[in-house]
Structures are given as C-alpha cells and as structure tokens.
Amino acid sequence: MTLARTWAVALNGLAGQLVAVEADLAAGLPGTTVIGMGDAAVTQARDRIRAAVLNSGHKWPDRRITLALSPAALPKRGAGYDIALAIAVLAAAGVVPSVAPGQTVLIGELGLDGQVRPVRGVLPALLAARSAGRERAIVPLANLAEAALATGMAVWGVASLGELVASFKGEIDALITGFPALSVGVQPIADLADVLGQPEARLALEFAAAGGHHLAMIGPPGAGKTMLATRLPGVLPMLNDEQALEVTAVHSVAGTLDDDTPLVTRPPFVDPHHSASLAAVVGGGSAHIRPGSVSLAHRGVLFLDEAHETKYTHRVSLGIRRGLARQRFEENNIRPRCVEICRYEKGSGRTGADALAGLLSRSTSRRAKSIADDQQWRPPPQLLARRGTKCHRPSAVLRPRFKLGTLVGPVSSHGGMMAV
Amino acid sequence: MAAKDELGRRGEAIAAEWLQARGLVVLARNWRCSEGELDIVATDGNSVVVFCEVKTRSGDRFGTPFDAVTQGKRRKLRRLGVLWLTSNPVRGFPSLRFDVIGVLCRPGSEPTIEHRVEAF
Numbered sequence: 001m002t003l004a005r006t007w008a009v010a011l012n013g014l015a016g017q018l019v020a021v022e023a024d025l026a027a028g029l030p031g032t033t034v035i036g037m038g039d040a041a042v043t044q045a046r047d048r049i050r051a052a053v054l055n056s057g058h059k060w061p062d063r064r065i066t067l068a069l070s071p072a073a074l075p076k077r078g079a080g081y082d083i084a085l086a087i088a089v090l091a092a093a094g095v096v097p098s099v100a101p102g103q104t105v106l107i108g109e110l111g112l113d114g115q116v117r118p119v120r121g122v123l124p125a126l127l128a129a130r131s132a133g134r135e136r137a138i139v140p141l142a143n144l145a146e147a148a149l150a151t152g153m154a155v156w157g158v159a160s161l162g163e164l165v166a167s168f169k170g171e172i173d174a175l176i177t178g179f180p181a182l183s184v185g186v187q188p189i190a191d192l193a194d195v196l197g198q199p200e201a202r203l204a205l206e207f208a209a210a211g212g213h214h215l216a217m218i219g220p221p222g223a224g225k226t227m228l229a230t231r232l233p234g235v236l237p238m239l240n241d242e243q244a245l246e247v248t249a250v251h252s253v254a255g256t257l258d259d260d261t262p263l264v265t266r267p268p269f270v271d272p273h274h275s276a277s278l279a280a281v282v283g284g285g286s287a288h289i290r291p292g293s294v295s296l297a298h299r300g301v302l303f304l305d306e307a308h309e310t311k312y313t314h315r316v317s318l319g320i321r322r323g324l325a326r327q328r329f330e331e332n333n334i335r336p337r338c339v340e341i342c343r344y345e346k347g348s349g350r351t352g353a354d355a356l357a358g359l360l361s362r363s364t365s366r367r368a369k370s371i372a373d374d375q376q377w378r379p380p381p382q383l384l385a386r387r388g389t390k391c392h393r394p395s396a397v398l399r400p401r402f403k404l405g406t407l408v409g410p411v412s413s414h415g416g417m418m419a420v
Numbered sequence: 421m422a423a424k425d426e427l428g429r430r431g432e433a434i435a436a437e438w439l440q441a442r443g444l445v446v447l448a449r450n451w452r453c454s455e456g457e458l459d460i461v462a463t464d465g466n467s468v469v470v471f472c473e474v475k476t477r478s479g480d481r482f483g484t485p486f487d488a489v490t491q492g493k494r495r496k497l498r499r500l501g502v503l504w505l506t507s508n509p510v511r512g513f514p515s516l517r518f519d520v521i522g523v524l525c526r527p528g529s530e531p532t533i534e535h536r537v538e539a540f
Contacts, residue, residue: 027536027537027538028536028538028539028540029486029489029494029520029536029539029540030484030486030487062484062486
C-alpha cells in the first residue's frame with residue numbers, strides 16, 4: 001500500500017470542515033512535501049512528524065512522500081493536522097493497517113519525541129465532524145474532557161504517537177475513552193447580596209437580567225458600577241446544555257477553557273479594556289481568526305467600561321453596532337445576549353441594536369451628561385428607603401425567577417415599579 | 421588515496437557493472453568539467469541518456485545513500501547533464517534521465533545495490 005487517507009478538521013472561526021489527509025509514497029529520492037494551502041505550521045509538520053515517527057521507534061519511509069490536504073483550496077492553519085499526517089504516512093508505509101484509521105477524525109499536535117500535544121478548538125472541530133456524519137474521533141489526551149462534550153461521538157484521548165500506532169495495530173486494547181463532564185463544578189461568582197446600598201442599580205440589574213436588556217450605568221468613579229456589573233452574570237439564568245456547548249466552543253477557539261472542567265455553564269462576563277482595538281473587541285485577524293470580546297461574551301455579559309472613551313465611540317462602537325444590527329458577528333455567527341455599557345445613558349431605542357447604537361453615539365454623551373445633571377429621573381421613595389441596606393436576596397435566589405425574555409415572576413417586591 | 425575515495429571508486433565500478441548487466445551502454449565515467457563531475461553517463465540505445473549518480477556508504481549511520489542527494493546536488497547534476505550534452509556529439513534529441521544508485525558496502529559482506537530510476 002503506497003497510498004493512505006486519514007481525516008482531520010479545518011477550523012475557520014467556529015466553522016469546521018472535514019479535511020482528507022492523503023499520503024502517497026512514490027519512487028525516487030527521499031523527500032517530503034506537504035501540499036494543500038497549509039500555513040507555516042502545517043508545512044513544518046513534515047519535520048515534526050518525521051522526528052516523532054523516528055523517536056516512536058518506527059521507520060520513516062525512504063521514499064518520495066507527498067502529503068496532501070483536501071479540499072486543496074481551503075486554507076489550513078495550525079499544528080492540529082500532525083497526527084492525521086503521521087498516521088497517513090505510516091498507513092501508506094504499511095506500518096499500521098491502512099483500513100484501521102478509517103473514518104476516524106484525528107486531531108492533535110506532535111512533539112519531536114512523539115508526544116501528542118493539545119490544540120485549540122477541539123470542541124468546534126468535533127461538532128463539525130459530528131454534523132458531517134463522523135462517529136469516531138481521536139484527540140490529545142489533554143483535550144479529552146473538552147472533546148467528550150461532543151456527545152454522540154466515540155472519542156478517545158491519546159498521549160503519544162507510539163500509543164496511537166499500537167492501538168491501530170491492535171497491540172493494545174483501547175485508548176482512553178472520554179466521558180462528558182457531568183455536573184461541572186460551577187465557578188464561584190460574585191453575589192449580588194454583597195452589594196451594600198445601590199437599590200436602584202440592583203433593581204436595574206434585575207430588570208436587565210429578566211428581559212435581556214442592555215444597561216447603561218452612569219456615575220462618578222467609585223460608585224460601584226463595575227462591582228454591580230460583575231454581579232450580573234450571577235443573576236442571569238444558567239446556560240442550558242445547548243447554550244453551554246455554544247459558549248464552550250467559542251472559548252475553545254480562544255484557548256481559555258479550563259482543562260478539567262471545560263464546560264462553560266455560567267453566562268460569561270467579559271470586560272475589554274477601553275483601549276482595546278477593533279479586532280480585540282469584535283474579533284478577527286488576517287490569518288488566524290480569533291474570537292473577540294463580543295464573541296467571548298456570547299450568551300453572557302459584555303461590559304464596556306469607560307464606554308465614552310474615544311476608541312469605543314469611533315471604530316469599536318461602529319463595529320459593535322454593525323454586528324448587533326445584523327445580529328451576527330461575521331467571523332463566527334456569535335451574538336451576545338446582554339450588553340452592558342458603563343457611563344452612558346440609554347437612548348430611546350426600540351430594539352437592542354437601536355438602544356446600543358443610541359448608547360454609543362457621540363451625541364449621547366452630551367445628552368447623558370445633561371440627564372445625569374438634571375436628575376430627571378428620581379428614585380421612588382421605596383427605593384430611597386433601601387439606600388444603605390444590603391440586598392436581602394442573594395443572586396442564587398434571584399436567578400431562578402428569570403427566564404430570558406419573559407418574566408417568570410415578579411422581579412421585585414416593589415411591583416409598582418415595573419412600569420419603567 | 422583516502423579510504424573514502426577508495427570506497428567511492430569501488431562503488432562506482434560496482435554500479436557501472438550493474439548498469440551494463442542490465443543492457444545499458446556506459447558512455448562516460450567520471451566525466452569532469454569546471455563545474456563538477458558526473459559519475460556515470462550511459463544510454464539504453466533508445467535515445468535516452470542516463471546520468472547516474474553513485475553514492476556509496478559503508479553503513480547507514482549517517483542516513484541512506486539517497487539522503488545524500490540533496491536539492492542543491494540535484495540542481496548541480498541537472499546542470500552538469502546539460503553541459504555533458506553540449507560538449508559531446510549526441511545525435512537527435514535524446515530524452516534525459518537522472519538515476520541514483522546507492523551502494524552499501526558493509527565491511528565483511530557483499531555490497532548491496534539499490535537503483536532508483538528517474539530519481540528526480
């Protein structure tokens with residue numbers, strides 16, 4: 001057998017596509033070429049996999065080796081193709097049975113010693129493979145907990161190339177199988193009950209959480225805007241299974257997942273710096289698309305502190321407004337659920353996009369200032385009476401009352417204030 | 421003569437015999453010009469000129485003989501091939517072929533020959 005094929009996944013943002021990895025061993029002088037629109041990391045794989053194969057105790061074929069990644073016109077990035085390339089070569093050389101890899105998707109980077117190293121974006125890659133009808137996958141052992149979240153697929157973790165080859169040859173029984181992380185330990189989160197005073201702002205947080213509204217907070221430094229904002233995820237409903245998978249996939253591409261408990265079950269909280277670039281906020285990148293803060297805040301809270309700063313009001317705000325108006329951010333179809341703006345007064349917008357457009361417009365900054373100065377809105381006496389008191393209901397008690405977009409129960413005991 | 425040169429000479433002689441045994445006619449051996457040397461130039465009698473590089477090794481500790489024919493060496497051999505054609509009377513328009521013959525002469529055992537036809 002001088003020809004073999006294995007399978008990998010090309011990831012572009014969150015969108016994955018199956019890639020056939022073919023190895024051909026031809027007559028002629030020894031040499032290896034990798035073709036199929038790979039970037040530098042893919043092309044350099046030929047040196048990595050050669051060293052890995054030799055150091056795993058196998059022979060590197062003394063032939064002219066052509067490695068092709070198909071579809072050839074699709075750009076491919078990163079070192080995640082290493083094990084698919086290595087197994088393709090070994091299958092073509094007859095070291096492993098050429099039928100053994102079959103339809104299994106192989107993802108992982110190789111070290112020169114044959115160790116299989118973790119890569120980013122394993123979960124979205126497997127979700128793409130699953131929707132393409134693949135049922136088996138082999139991933140780096142360090143990514144196994146994350147990969148196992150792709151339920152419905154048989155997923156194995158592998159620590160070294162030698163182990164992988166042995167399993168394909170049937171010399172060892174099985175690789176380590178992944179089990180979906182069941183009840184993931186929920187990350188501790190700031191509680192609304194810690195907030196002393198600020199009854200109006202606390203109520204506003206509850207409203208925002210209940211309706212999925214944007215929220216603007218205006219106030220002098222030290223008033224507690226950031227403190228309140230960080231407590232919004234705690235009162236938002238926990239993510240359901242489907243949402244958790246979506247959010248985890250985004251964070252997988254960003255490489256910010258926890259190794260042991262990869263599943264993100266809380267609405268994320270993201271606060272980009274006010275000097276962050278357009279690409280950092282809305283995502284992008286010329287070669288390797290990375291999710292920006294907006295995408296990382298998918299189904300969570302995007303906190304734009306100091307939103308009146310120049311960068312937001314110009315390029316970044318335009319980018320966010322465009323994405324919200326189209327209901328998608330181009331690189332990966334992601335839309336934040338709840339956007340929070342600090343120091344800006346809400347405009348008279350009807351939809352979330354309009355509201356945010358109002359929030360971020362430059363003229364609003366003057367209007368916001370005048371509103372703040374005029375104190376047009378005065379807190380009702382019930383709220384004034386609660387100034388200086390601690391919130392008596394912790395976030396965990398508030399949370400179950402909200403289901404996004406609908407009010408399950410009264411938001412506040414001050415029911416009369418609901419007509420805001 | 422250094423031991424390595426002697427080994428090379430021996431390998432080239434073995435390779436020439438090997439080619440002749442397979443019906444090729446050796447036209448030149450160790451053809452030199454200012455740019456370098458061609459080990460063996462042969463023809464199969466059917467207007468194919470075979471330029472043959474011979475690599476001889478006494479072991480494989482430093483890679484196979486074929487690993488030694490690097491990109492730069494291939495480029496040089498192609499250039500030498502053209503130079504040979506221009507300085508030798510060749511009738512018609514011959515096809516060109518570049519072969520590599522690897523000879524492994526382990527001490528105390530018979531030499532083994534591997535012939536890669538159309539190596540590059």
